Amino acid sequence: MPIRTEDSLIALDGHCTIEEAEALFEILRGIEEPVFDLAATNTLHTAIVQLIMASSGVVRNIPDDPVLAACFHNRRAA
Amino acid sequence: MNPLLAQFIPEARDLLEQAGNGMLALERDAGSQSVINDVFRAVHTLKGSSGLFDVGPLTRLVHAAEDLLGEVRTGEIPLNSDIVDRLLDSLDLVGRWIDALETREALPSDAEATMTERVKVLRSWLAEPSTAGLDRATAPMTSVVTEVPDWLDRFPEADRMTAFKALSRPRLLAWSFEPDEDCFFRGDDPVAMLRHAPGILTLRAGPRAPFPTFDSMDPLSCLLRFEVLSDTTRAELDEHMRYVIERVDIREIASADLASPVGKAAGGPVFGDFGRLARQHLAGGDRTALERAVSTLLTMIAPASFQASALRWVQAHLSCHGLDRRGDLERLIAAVETGVLPPRSEHPAATSSAAEPAPSPTEGEAALHDTARTIAAEQIKVLKTPADPALAQGRLEAVATVLKNLADALGDSHMAAELPNAVTAFRQTGDLGPLQALVETLGEQRPEIPPPDRIAPSAAEPIPASSKPGAAVDEHGDVKALPRVLRVDQSKIDSIMNLVAELIVAKNGLSYLATRAEQVHGSRVVAREIKDQFAVIDRITQGLQVGVMAVRMMPVSQVFQRFPRLVRDISRKLGKKIELVIEGEDTEADKNVLESLADPLIHMVRNSLDHGIETPDERKAAGKPEQGVLKIVARQENDFVVIEVSDDGKGIDPLRVKAKALKLGLISPERAEQMNDGEAINLVFDAGLSTKEEVSDLSGRGVGMDVVRSAVIKAGGEVSLRSTLGAGTLVTVRLPLTMAVTRIVTIECRGRIFGIPMDHVVETVRVKREHIHRIKAMETFVLRDTIIPIARLARALRLPEVASDAQRDEEAVMVVKVGRERVGMVVDGFRERLEVIVKPLEGVLEGLPGFSGTALLGDGQVLLVLDLQEML
Numbered sequence: 001m002p003i004r005t006e007d008s009l010i011a012l013d014g015h016c017t018i019e020e021a022e023a024l025f026e027i028l029r030g031i032e033e034p035v036f037d038l039a040a041t042n043t044l045h046t047a048i049v050q051l052i053m054a055s056s057g058v059v060r061n062i063p064d065d066p067v068l069a070a071c072f073h074n075r076r077a078a
Numbered sequence: 079m080n081p082l083l084a085q086f087i088p089e090a091r092d093l094l095e096q097a098g099n100g101m102l103a104l105e106r107d108a109g110s111q112s113v114i115n116d117v118f119r120a121v122h123t124l125k126g127s128s129g130l131f132d133v134g135p136l137t138r139l140v141h142a143a144e145d146l147l148g149e150v151r152t153g154e155i156p157l158n159s160d161i162v163d164r165l166l167d168s169l170d171l172v173g174r175w176i177d178a179l180e181t182r183e184a185l186p187s188d189a190e191a192t193m194t195e196r197v198k199v200l201r202s203w204l205a206e207p208s209t210a211g212l213d214r215a216t217a218p219m220t221s222v223v224t225e226v227p228d229w230l231d232r233f234p235e236a237d238r239m240t241a242f243k244a245l246s247r248p249r250l251l252a253w254s255f256e257p258d259e260d261c262f263f264r265g266d267d268p269v270a271m272l273r274h275a276p277g278i279l280t281l282r283a284g285p286r287a288p289f290p291t292f293d294s295m296d297p298l299s300c301l302l303r304f305e306v307l308s309d310t311t312r313a314e315l316d317e318h319m320r321y322v323i324e325r326v327d328i329r330e331i332a333s334a335d336l337a338s339p340v341g342k343a344a345g346g347p348v349f350g351d352f353g354r355l356a357r358q359h360l361a362g363g364d365r366t367a368l369e370r371a372v373s374t375l376l377t378m379i380a381p382a383s384f385q386a387s388a389l390r391w392v393q394a395h396l397s398c399h400g401l402d403r404r405g406d407l408e409r410l411i412a413a414v415e416t417g418v419l420p421p422r423s424e425h426p427a428a429t430s431s432a433a434e435p436a437p438s439p440t441e442g443e444a445a446l447h448d449t450a451r452t453i454a455a456e457q458i459k460v461l462k463t464p465a466d467p468a469l470a471q472g473r474l475e476a477v478a479t480v481l482k483n484l485a486d487a488l489g490d491s492h493m494a495a496e497l498p499n500a501v502t503a504f505r506q507t508g509d510l511g512p513l514q515a516l517v518e519t520l521g522e523q524r525p526e527i528p529p530p531d532r533i534a535p536s537a538a539e540p541i542p543a544s545s546k547p548g549a550a551v552d553e554h555g556d557v558k559a560l561p562r563v564l565r566v567d568q569s570k571i572d573s574i575m576n577l578v579a580e581l582i583v584a585k586n587g588l589s590y591l592a593t594r595a596e597q598v599h600g601s602r603v604v605a606r607e608i609k610d611q612f613a614v615i616d617r618i619t620q621g622l623q624v625g626v627m628a629v630r631m632m633p634v635s636q637v638f639q640r641f642p643r644l645v646r647d648i649s650r651k652l653g654k655k656i657e658l659v660i661e662g663e664d665t666e667a668d669k670n671v672l673e674s675l676a677d678p679l680i681h682m683v684r685n686s687l688d689h690g691i692e693t694p695d696e697r698k699a700a701g702k703p704e705q706g707v708l709k710i711v712a713r714q715e716n717d718f719v720v721i722e723v724s725d726d727g728k729g730i731d732p733l734r735v736k737a738k739a740l741k742l743g744l745i746s747p748e749r750a751e752q753m754n755d756g757e758a759i760n761l762v763f764d765a766g767l768s769t770k771e772e773v774s775d776l777s778g779r780g781v782g783m784d785v786v787r788s789a790v791i792k793a794g795g796e797v798s799l800r801s802t803l804g805a806g807t808l809v810t811v812r813l814p815l816t817m818a819v820t821r822i823v824t825i826e827c828r829g830r831i832f833g834i835p836m837d838h839v840v841e842t843v844r845v846k847r848e849h850i851h852r853i854k855a856m857e858t859f860v861l862r863d864t865i866i867p868i869a870r871l872a873r874a875l876r877l878p879e880v881a882s883d884a885q886r887d888e889e890a891v892m893v894v895k896v897g898r899e900r901v902g903m904v905v906d907g908f909r910e911r912l913e914v915i916v917k918p919l920e921g922v923l924e925g926l927p928g929f930s931g932t933a934l935l936g937d938g939q940v941l942l943v944l945d946l947q948e949m950l
Binding site for chain 2: 018021022024025029047049051053056066067068070
């Protein structure tokens with residue numbers, strides 16, 4: 001399972017494909033202010049990226065990738 | 079059948095049809111990018127899905143077609159009728175293969191050989207040296223737009239500056255990408271696509287409109303929009319985004335366009351001083367002094383001000399280009415001085431000379447534009463109001479004229495060029511989209527200069543789509559939500575239909591039951607209660623029936639859509655020039671009715687093309703325009719759908735028809751004498767009559783029109799023809815909207831019950847014996863000054879004579895319409911009217927003359943329904 005949750009911390013691992021989108025969506029519906037940790041991911045599908053953007057959470061360990069940097073530009077954890 | 083294959087077959091047919099229609103549209107307007115994109119995508123999708131099955135030849139043939147279309151799309155190969163012919167042929171072949179797949183789940187055995195030959199033909203164009211003389215690397219897929227997108231300023235200054243410094247050439251691409259909402263379902267991953275896009279300098283990502291509340295989001299619908307600056311060539315980017323090219327808006331801009339200062343303009347004499355000083359240094363070529371002046375001023379003013387931003391751009395410019403590109407530097411210096419960035423005086427377009435500096439519109443011009451837009455918007459409103467079909471054509475023409483004049487007045491060449499296509503599109507499909515898009519962009523031929531004091535919003539805000547003409551691509555794309563369509567096997571609907579039919583019959587049984595309750599058991603109360611229940615069930619049944627009928631209703635465009643192709647092929651074959659006009663495509667009718675209509679219509683269209691419309695030379699000699707018009711109109715009239723096929727050809731000569739019919743012995747000389755022109759012309763519906771001397775391979779074998787008539791009559795309709803010699807012919811077909819439920823009148827004859835379709839019944843009368851007269855061998859009576867022949871049903875059915883026959887002094891006569899004549903039919907009595915489902919005779923009864931079918935009555939009796947046409 002590429003999604004691990006611990007309280008409001010959501011860690012995404014490895015390849016996150018479109019298959020994970022619905023599961024992540026369900027998880028996020030139950031969390032007020034999620035914190036995403038992307039340290040262990042290599043690729044995120046657009047649907048996953050979009051969910052993170054639409055959520056009220058912040059993101060830490062954003063991979064060094066201009067596209068993801070642009071998507072999470074205002075979501076960077078302090 | 080493998081369920082995947084079962085799904086593929088209808089999908090493939092849809093795609094083939096899309097591609098075919100697109101090809102025809104392209105032939106008329108080869109420049110339409112959105113159409114070529116549609117065709118390309120359809121063929122590409124077909125190729126992709128076919129790869130799942132063991133249909134190698136099909137995939138390879140479609141692949142060759144895709145490659146050829148790809149070249150056409152890039153403008154590498156100009157599209158001509160030959161290519162269209164070949165591509166259509168190949169698509170037809172693929173269509174036949176799909177049919178074979180459906181029946182045998184395998185391609186025909188000769189597929190491989192046929193494919194090789196076709197592929198060779200298709201590839202022969204690919205092998206030809208480029209005739210357009212374009213270098214492949216530079217051929218853009220869409221026209222080059224050099225206008226600066228309005229979202230450019232929203233990139234933070236730092237990002238733009240980084241891009242500015244990283245640029246390897248004087249121009250760059252600024253492009254936006256709005257993936258289709260459903261793109262995830264097609265396996266697209268826009269983020270991955272962007273990650274691999276060539277030469278990305280910087281990008282912004284955000285929702286197109288604010289995200290809905292999180293809980294109501296659809297996690298599988300893509301709502302994002304991306305704005306990207308890339309240091310790459312147009313061709314490379316086109317190649318990378320080729321499968322989503324219609325979702326992309328690409329602008330080629332100059333690096334100096336990035337240098338757009340943002341912030342609130344500050345005031346003060348210091349800026350004027352700086353301007354004078356800076357220009358002096360610039361004139362003197364003193365870069366160090368200029369740099370010093372800039373950094374000095376920067377320390378003095380607020381960093382968030384417009385001037386500070388402009389100064390930073392001067393610095394960036396100096397560090398990258400030194401004192402080169404002086405125009406750009408002067409512009410920035412003027413921006414510092416005045417607080418406003420002057421428009422770029424030259425637009426060094428690398429690829430085209432079209433980028434003349436646009437004069438900013440004067441106030442008078444602006445007012446003119448506003449008025450023009452208002453007028454144009456009104457025209458669209460006019461078209462949106464539903465109109466009588468008779469008026470619609472004239473109205474469309476009036477609107478087209480107004481729009482054309484507006485375009486001319488504003489010098490909007492784009493609109494002037496595109497208008498005829500948009501008008502045709504509306505006329506043929508009723509699609510207002512292209513016209514509306516044109517009107518919305520009316521007069522927008524010049525780049526807009528963004529207000530200087532606009533402050534760049536943060537990336538968190540949604541990125542609204544650009545409103546510039548370049549974005550109109552989106553309007554041709556599939557931005558609008560796809561209609562939710564269910565694909566259901568027709569047999570399933572048919573079985574529901576049969577159940578509804580049985581329900582109707584069972585429901586009729588209730589009223590018998592009520593009568594029995596009252597008469598046999600003497601219970602009035604129970605009878606009334608049964609009747610109440612009957613009323614409720616009746617209402618529900620009717621609703622159910624209407625619902626099922628509605629499911630079976632289809633627009634006539636299902637039948638019409640094959641005509642553009644047919645007309646094109648035939649007119650090319652015959653060397654005639656023909657414009658096809660189709661109206662009322664949205665008219666709906668039952669699927670079975672439409673299917674029964676398809677063949678007759680093709681006959682009618684072929685007849686018009688072959689016999690009706692003359693060759694261009696003949697037409698010129700007759701003083702008509704070279705191009706003939708074939709018009710197909712559909713409309714609904716009460717419970718009927720009416721289809722008219724008309725042409726402005728040479729019409730039918732009643733004398734020739736009469737002579738021919740006489741020669742063939744179809745009519746007697748006396749009959750020929752009595753016939754008026756209208757009747758004579760309608761003789762063409764009789765079997766074996768064709769006036770065209772030589773037989774062509776299209777029509778004229780003398781079977782055409784009688785096939786039309788028998789097919790139409792079989793479907794419960796009627797067909798008539800009007801023609802004016804030298805001016806054209808009009809064939810009108812009237813068909814019932816639905817064939818499923820028939821209203822019948824039941825009659826009694828010699829103790830038996832028969833049904834007669836209500837459509838045939840004119841009226842019922844009782845005629846006194848003494849009013850029935852014999853004229854020669856025929857009994858007749860007079861009804862309101864008209865002599866009506868009488869037929870006795872008992873005799874026609876050869877039912878045994880009964881003694882009571884002679885005693886009656888009054889006859890029950892049902893006046894029925896058979897063809898165009900009225901006949902009085904003597905029966906023993908009239909019974910109730912019913913709605914029944916008429917089932918055709920099957921098994922041993924099949925082919926029994928005189929009966930059109932059977933129906934089940936509420937009390938379980940089988941009712942025979944008479945076919946009057948055959949009987950009388």
